[in-house]
Amino acid sequence: MLEGCTPWPQDVAARYRDDGHWRGESLVDLLDTAVTAYGSRTALVQDDVRITYTELGLRTRRAAAGFRARGIEAGDRVVVQLPNGPEFVIVCFALFRLGALPVFALPAHRSQEITHLCAQSGAVGYVFPRSHHGFDHTALARRVRDEVTGLKHLFMSGKGKPADGDMVPLAEVDADPVELPAPGPADVAFFLLSGGTTALPKLIPRTHDDYVYQTRAARAAGPVDGGDVYLAVLPVEFNFTWGCPGIVGTLAVGGTVVLAQDPTPERCFPLIEQEGVTFTSVVPSVLQLWLEAAEWHDADLGSLHFLQVGSAKLYPEVAARVEPAFGCRLQQVFGMAEGLLTFTRESDAADTVLTTQGRPVSPADEIRIVDEEGRTLPAGGIGELLARGPYTLRGYYRAPEHNGRSFTDDGFYRSGDLARLTPEGNLVIEGRIKDVIIRGGDKVSAAEVEGHLLALSSVARAAVVPYPDEYLGERTCAFLVPVDRPPVLAEIKVALEQRGLAAYKLPDRVAIVAELPLTGLGKTDKKVLAAIARGERVPASTAFLPVAAAVHAAVPDAG
Ligand code: AMP
Numbered sequence: 001m002l003e004g005c006t007p008w009p010q011d012v013a014a015r016y017r018d019d020g021h022w023r024g025e026s027l028v029d030l031l032d033t034a035v036t037a038y039g040s041r042t043a044l045v046q047d048d049v050r051i052t053y054t055e056l057g058l059r060t061r062r063a064a065a066g067f068r069a070r071g072i073e074a075g076d077r078v079v080v081q082l083p084n085g086p087e088f089v090i091v092c093f094a095l096f097r098l099g100a101l102p103v104f105a106l107p108a109h110r111s112q113e114i115t116h117l118c119a120q121s122g123a124v125g126y127v128f129p130r131s132h133h134g135f136d137h138t139a140l141a142r143r144v145r146d147e148v149t150g151l152k153h154l155f156m157s158g159k160g161k162p163a164d165g166d167m168v169p170l171a172e173v174d175a176d177p178v179e180l181p182a183p184g185p186a187d188v189a190f191f192l193l194s195g196g197t198t199a200l201p202k203l204i205p206r207t208h209d210d211y212v213y214q215t216r217a218a219r220a221a222g223p224v225d226g227g228d229v230y231l232a233v234l235p236v237e238f239n240f241t242w243g244c245p246g247i248v249g250t251l252a253v254g255g256t257v258v259l260a261q262d263p264t265p266e267r268c269f270p271l272i273e274q275e276g277v278t279f280t281s282v283v284p285s286v287l288q289l290w291l292e293a294a295e296w297h298d299a300d301l302g303s304l305h306f307l308q309v310g311s312a313k314l315y316p317e318v319a320a321r322v323e324p325a326f327g328c329r330l331q332q333v334f335g336m337a338e339g340l341l342t343f344t345r346e347s348d349a350a351d352t353v354l355t356t357q358g359r360p361v362s363p364a365d366e367i368r369i370v371d372e373e374g375r376t377l378p379a380g381g382i383g384e385l386l387a388r389g390p391y392t393l394r395g396y397y398r399a400p401e402h403n404g405r406s407f408t409d410d411g412f413y414r415s416g417d418l419a420r421l422t423p424e425g426n427l428v429i430e431g432r433i434k435d436v437i438i439r440g441g442d443k444v445s446a447a448e449v450e451g452h453l454l455a456l457s458s459v460a461r462a463a464v465v466p467y468p469d470e471y472l473g474e475r476t477c478a479f480l481v482p483v484d485r486p487p488v489l490a491e492i493k494v495a496l497e498q499r500g501l502a503a504y505k506l507p508d509r510v511a512i513v514a515e516l517p518l519t520g521l522g523k524t525d526k527k528v529l530a531a532i533a534r535g536e537r538v539p540a541s542t543a544f545l546p547v548a549a550a551v552h553a554a555v556p557d558a559g
Contacts, residue, residue, distance in 0.1 A: 002075070002101075002188045005205045006395025006403065009411070013186070016209075016390040021217075021364055024185045026208035027096045030215075030252050032057065038226070038254035044086040045275060046259045051086055053254070056093075063094030064180060066173035070153060071124075074099030074181070077191070078125035078153075079117050080237075081105035083132050084259045087157055087170065088236045089247060091127055092190065094173075096208075099183045100125075103191040103203065104237035107132055108442075111143050111500030112452075116200040118148040120398065121191060126151060127170065130158030138162060143500075185209045191397060192239050192337035195443025197416065197434045199451050203397035204337050214341065214391040215249035217361040221343045222306070222331070224279065226254035229303070231271060231280035233263045234441060239337040240281050240311055265293030273299045281308035281333065283441030284318065285472045291318070294325040304328035306346075310335055310357070311441035312473045313429065319354045332357050334427055338413055339392025340365060342427045356426035365389040367427070368412060369419060382430050385419040386412035435526070437466040437476050442504040444476055446526075449496075449505055453478060456495050458487040461516050463524045464507065467533035477533040478507035479516060486512040509533070 001007040008016070016022045025033075034043075035057035044051040051059070072078060078095055080102045082088040095102045103121045105114055107129075118126060126144060128137040141154050142164065156162045157170040183189065189208045193201040222245060224230070230250040234241045236259070242248060247257050258275045260268050263286045271277065282290065287309050294301070304326055309319070310333030322330040334342045334357035344358035352358070360367065368386040369377050377383045388411050395403040406414055416434025419427055437444040446464040453462035461481035466474035478492065487495075489510045496506050511533070517525040 001186065001207070002205065002397075004398040005188055006393070007186075008394055012411075016213075016364065019364065021213050021362065021390045022185065022209040023212070024209070025212050026183050026185050026187075027093070027189050027212060027248065028182060028208075030212055030248070031060065031093050031096075034251055034254055041226075041254055042256045043251060044089060044257050044259065046085050046261075049086060053251075056086075056090070056251075058177070059090050060093040060097060061177035062174050063090055064097035065175035065178045067094055067098055067100065067125075068178065068180070069175045070155075070168060070173060072098060072100050072153065074183075076100045076125065077103055077121040077123040078127060079103045079105050079114065079121065079123045080127045081107060081109060081114065081129070081137070082127060082157055082236070083107050083129055084232055084236050084261050086259065089251075089257075091170070096183060096189055097180055099181065099187070101188055101190055104193060104242075106193070106235055106237050106502070108235075108502045108504055110497075110502050111140055113201065113500075113502055114140060114144050115147050115500070117193075117203075118144055118151050120200070121203055123148070123151055125153035125155060127155040127157065130156055130160070130162070138164070138167065141167065183208060185212075192237075194337060194396065195436065195445075197436055197445055197447060198402060199445060199448040201445075202399050202402060204393055205397050206391075206393075210339075210391040211243060211248070212252075213362070214339075215243045215245045215252060217391070218243070218245040218341055218343070219249040219253065221341075221345060221361040222249075222279065223346070224249060224253065224255065228253075228255040228278045228305075229276050230255060230257050231268060231275070231277040232257060232259045233268055233280050233282055233286065234311075238311075238441070240308075240333070240335055240441070244281065244308070244310075244333060244335055244341055246281065263289075265290050265297055269293065269297050269299035269301065272301050272304060276303040278303055278305045279308065280304075281310070283311045284309060284314045285312070285440040287314070287318065287322070288471050291321050291325050301326050301328070306331050308333045308343075312438045316354045330354075334358070334429055336415060338387075338415070339389060340367070340387035340413075340415070341391075344426070348426075352422075352424070352426055356422060356428050358427065359425055360389070360427075362389055362391070365392070366412070367421070369421060374408065379423065380420055382418055382420045384433055385415040385417045385427070385429075387415060388412045437464070437474050439466075439474055439476060439504055440472045444505050449476065449478065449501075449507065452496050452499055452501055453480065453492070453507075455499070456487070456492070458483055458485070458491070458495075463516050463526060463529055465526050465530040465533050467509070467530070467535075469508075475508035476505075477509040477511060477529075479511050479513050479529050479533075481513055481516060 306329040
């Protein structure tokens with residue numbers, strides 16, 4: 001395995017192979033098998049572009065040869081940041097063919113994140129769009145190139161010649177196919193990003209074996225087959241969209257993947273009707289928009305068999321509206337880029353589908369619910385969810401110190417989520433321990449935003465907490481102790497944007513306080529702040545009342 005990654009112990013890997021979970025198949029094999037079996041079927045659709053399996057196979061071969069001719073080699077890391085479209089799929093499979101490793105960046109990422117991803121992965125290449133949603137990515141690429149030594153290759157997608165001579169148009173990454181050594185099934189295929197607690201995202205190595213298996217297990221739990229048409233609504237770089245079973249799982253069985261550039265019902269509902277979409281995956285905030293639109297939109301959504309909803313908490317009252325609104329089944333999904341996936345199933349009772357996040361997709365998934373001391377709780381107890389299994393990582397890339405905290409000695413991943421298991425073995429997510437705001441499906445690390453706030457000359461101290469929001473589930477409130485004149489929200493947003501922070505990480509509210517409340521151990525008391533941000537009265541007995549009073553005055557005006 002690539003240096004800096006943590007392999008599964010040999011005996012465990014052997015068991016996963018013996019039990020038929022890991023079949024020695026790479027993602028390249030997965031695509032080539034599909035190309036042979038389903039050549040003339042439509043693999044990818046975007047607007048007027050329709051790509052058959054045969055064409056997809058050929059284009060990935062040509063792009064692989066093109067990347068090689070431009071100097072990308074096996075083992076190289078390449079950060080890929082592209083909007084939803086066939087190009088993302090072609091670039092990734094081309095890199096898989098080469099044995100080069102895509103690092104999945106989100107379209108919303110800006111210089112902070114991209115610089116970090118390039119540096120942390122040791123990337124030699126960066127693939128980006130000329131511009132997206134009005135943002136000039138070439139300027140971003142220039143900045144990253146200047147900051148990251150070792151980043152040599154810039155590939156720009158989009159029409160026209162790039163302004164800079166050293167940026168290569170993606171369309172010119174094309175050459176006659178060449179024979180390439182196949183990547184090994186145990187090799188790392190690509191990197192997903194953690195939505196975790198550290199200041200910047202950690203890299204999650206996913207091997208061919210583990211990801212091919214994940215998509216197969218998720219497909220069986222769907223279920224999804226060659227007759228299915230999947231609509232990729234959320235960013236393609238999300239694990240949810242890419243492989244739960246998503247794009248990869250659908251392509252493996254000869255289905256069709258339709259790519260939507262944005263998740264609005266105005267864009268997606270007509271696509272569902274035109275393309276006969278049978279399933280898709282959304283976050284609860286997108287679901288809310290769709291539920292509202294279903295009341296007036298006249299598109300025929302009758303082709304939908306099921307709708308996967310996950311990545312953030314789905315309330316039972318909202319869940320109950322899915323079937324009446326869309327005439328299709330709801331599938332709740334708990335997932336994480338680190339691995340473990342749980343789904344509700346077609347055969348589940350209605351109550352299970354509405355109130356739980358279902359069962360693991362693999363019989364080899366191991367779940368433990370533990371207390372603060374790491375002891376397994378009695379059945380039904382609420383504690384931290386730990387996971388281990390054939391597609392759950394054993395370590396982040398190049399993060400030995402963090403790995404020491406994130407994994408138990410026997411290899412379980414500590415999710416930071418609070419959960420319980422029902423007597424039937426269904427998982428219910430009850431909250432979380434980790435310091436993350438789940439804003440829509442986007443994960444915002446409080447530590448990251450606090451670090452940027454503290455770097456501003458106007459801010460002496462900062463703490464970031466979630467507050468509830470009808471649409472996004474949660475939004476971000478920044479409690480600030482000012483140095484002098486209290487900054488207003490707009491100033492803070494502009495300053496953080498200038499620091500290159502992605503828009504979804506900017507605070508939605510700012511509350512100015514004289515001091516931050518502290519716990520008995522002298523740490524910022526985020527429980528108190530979160531309660532205040534929720535609009536709760538803090539008991540008069542706490543020492544924080546003056547702060548609470550100040551905040552109550554500040555919060556309503558600040559947004
Ligand atoms: P990511 O790796 O970005 O997909 O984030 C994974 C995290 O999202 C999990 O650890 C949970 O905190 C959260 N999450 C995912 N699915 C759900 C769900 N169905 N309900 C509540 N939280 C979820």
